[in-house]
Each structure stands twice: as structure tokens, then as C-alpha cells.
Amino acid sequence: MDKEPLTLLKDSVLALPDSQRKVANYIINHPTDVAFMTVDQLSSNVGTSTTTVMRLMANIGYSGYSEFQKNHQQMLREQASPQTRLEANLKSHNQSQSWTHYMERQLESIQQTATLNTEAMLNQAIEFIVSSNHIYTTSVRSGLPVAQYLVHNLNRLVGNAKFNLADSSDWVDDAVGMTKDDLLIVVSYSRYGKRIIDYARVAKEQEAKVIAITDSYSSPVVPYADLVLPCHSLGIASHNTIVPTMFMVDYLISAIALNYPNLTKDRLKDVNSILLSMNYHKE
Known part of the structure; x- marks a missing residue:
């Protein structure tokens, strides 16, 4: 047409x-x-x-x-190129209402993301995480903070999580050893990085489970995903916003800690003991 x-x-x-x-x-x-x-x-x-x-x-x-x-x-x-987004958003921009407008947009995006991800979908994601031998997360560019935050907290809780930058070829060394008992969590927004798609494809070929945290069911990582968690990512300027995704990811982290205390309590205690022995935190 x-x-x-x-x-x-x-x-x-x-x-x-x-x-x-x-x-x-x-x-x-x-x-x-x-x-x-x-x-x-x-x-x-x-x-x-x-x-x-x-x-x-x-x-x-x-x-x-x-x-x-x-x-x-x-x-x-x-329409998702940064310059196109910026040009479109400038047309409705009102400097005197920037802070209020930003909050309203983010709250709407969080609510929409919450509606799209059902309790059953999130429970399935949690089940994938707690039942996997190894958990890998990956992203590039705007999705990096989400993947890094997720793997940092998962590793503190369960101790078997690792972050791999998709743009680096180092992930190949881990991917060749993946099995059906492993999990790859992909964070990918438009305009989708090619190496992320490669990583998801290889993980699927190795029969690992794949969770795609992405902005659209037409995302090119979706065909390789066992579970898709859609998150709104359109910001008010030129960039992808990660706020709705971070909201959802933080829920997953919290739910794992609260619902699986036997899996997480001892590890958190041991981590804290080592940090205290190093006087890591300033009193």
C-alpha cells in the first residue's frame, strides 16, 4: 500500500x-x-x-x-531515528511545562507497560531465572543500563548471572557452551542492534531459553524468544527512555528476593560479610 x-x-x-x-x-x-x-x-x-x-x-x-x-x-x-523523534517532539514542546509533561508521559508509559505484561508473563520470567543454571544478559547502547542493573542484582541474589556486551565478540565464547538449562535475557530497542539479534539466534540454536525485553512484537529478536516482555520506550526528546523497563526489571528483582528467600538470603549474608571484612562501606 x-x-x-x-x-x-x-x-x-x-x-x-x-x-x-x-x-x-x-x-x-x-x-x-x-x-x-x-x-x-x-x-x-x-x-x-x-x-x-x-x-x-x-x-x-x-x-x-x-x-x-x-x-x-x-x-x-x-519514524524512530533520533532526529525524527526530536523534530516531532519539538512541535509539541512547551518549556514551561517540561517537567510536568515529562512526569505525565513516563507515568503513562509505566502504566501501559504494566498493562501489557501480565502477572502470568512476569511469573514465567521469574521461573526462567530461578531455574536456570547460567543467566546471561545482553544489550547495546540505550539498553545497556537496564541489562547491567538486572545482571548486577541477579548476581547478588543467585550468583550465576553474567553481562555480555553484544557488540563485543566475547559472548561467543559463552554462547557455544549454552544448553537448554541456560537463559539469555536480551534488552533491545529500536533501532535494533544487529549483534543482539545474532546473540539471540545463537542462544536459541544452542537450545537456551531467551527472554526478549523489547519495545515491539515486531522487534527482530522476537522470533528467537521464548518469552517477550514488551516495554514502551518512546521518550519526550530524541532518545529511548528506559524508565518503564527499569520499573518492570526492578519488580522482577524484588519478586525473586521476596519469593525465594531460601535461594537468596544466605548469599546476601555472605556477600555482606565479605564487604564488612574489607571495610568497603564508609561508616
Whole structure:
């Protein structure tokens, strides 16, 4: 199709039946959210049926919701370069409201991320972590702080976690020894680093489990993932924001510490004992 999905909706909205117009308006007003939603989630949020959503897709020329969403996600990726984001955000920027606007946007992103990641999904991630022999985390660029924070705390709690920078080839030495009892946690945002995808692919070939913490179900790491944890990452300027992801990751760390005390208490005690013996902390 020549036109972008949102443009098709905007051009068609006035000619649509009322029920379909309601869906179209929701998509137009929540473009980033819809990129992550299933057709059931979309119809539930709008308060209509999946049949209405599918009829809307047919009316604007798509074979179904999946085709529309794929094209929509591609459009969002193409708009994701830092300079494009900055130019778009400058149009709505009001310096006097910067702090308030920032807080509102981040709170919305956290809430949306929380909605997308169900209790069952997070429990599965925790189960993968506590049952794995070795845990590896990886990322590049904007995702680095998330992966490093996660592995630092996991290693303190369970002692078998390691961070590998995807842009370095050192991860290959670990990947060749991966088994079905190991876990790779990938943090990847648009525009996705190629070496992250390579790492996820190799880990999957070694039959390791893979958790993808990423911003879209169309992310190129998703085909290699056993579990996808979607997180909003669109900031108010030019960069990927990690705030919603850090919120979710911090929950995983806290849940493991609280729900598996027999696994974590002794190790935390031993770590603290060594630090005290070194007078590591300033009194």
C-alpha cells in the first residue's frame, strides 16, 4: 500500500459506520499502544467486538488486523531515528511545562507497560531465572543500563548471572557452551542492534531459553524468544527512555528476593560479610 496505516484511517474515518469509526479514532489517538495490542485487547479497550475491528481492517484495504499491525509497526520503526523523534517532539514542546509533561508521559508509559505484561508473563520470567543454571544478559547502547542493573542484582541474589556486551565478540565464547538449562535475557530497542539479534539466534540454536525485553512484537529478536516482555520506550526528546523497563526489571528483582528467600538470603549474608571484612562501606 502507498499510504501509511494511520493515513488510511484518517482519510476513511468519516465514511465509516459509527462502530468502526470508534475503533479508528482509538487507533489514531493511541498509535504506540496499538502497535503492541492483540485484536482482543484492542476490541476490549474500545468496547466493541473483534468482528468490528476486522471489518474496519477490510474497509481500509487490509486482509486482517495482523497485516495492519505489521505495517503500522514498520511505520513506527521508520519514524524512530533520533532526529525524527526530536523534530516531532519539538512541535509539541512547551518549556514551561517540561517537567510536568515529562512526569505525565513516563507515568503513562509505566502504566501501559504494566498493562501489557501480565502477572502470568512476569511469573514465567521469574521461573526462567530461578531455574536456570547460567543467566546471561545482553544489550547495546540505550539498553545497556537496564541489562547491567538486572545482571548486577541477579548476581547478588543467585550468583550465576553474567553481562555480555553484544557488540563485543566475547559472548561467543559463552554462547557455544549454552544448553537448554541456560537463559539469555536480551534488552533491545529500536533501532535494533544487529549483534543482539545474532546473540539471540545463537542462544536459541544452542537450545537456551531467551527472554526478549523489547519495545515491539515486531522487534527482530522476537522470533528467537521464548518469552517477550514488551516495554514502551518512546521518550519526550530524541532518545529511548528506559524508565518503564527499569520499573518492570526492578519488580522482577524484588519478586525473586521476596519469593525465594531460601535461594537468596544466605548469599546476601555472605556477600555482606565479605564487604564488612574489607571495610568497603564508609561508616
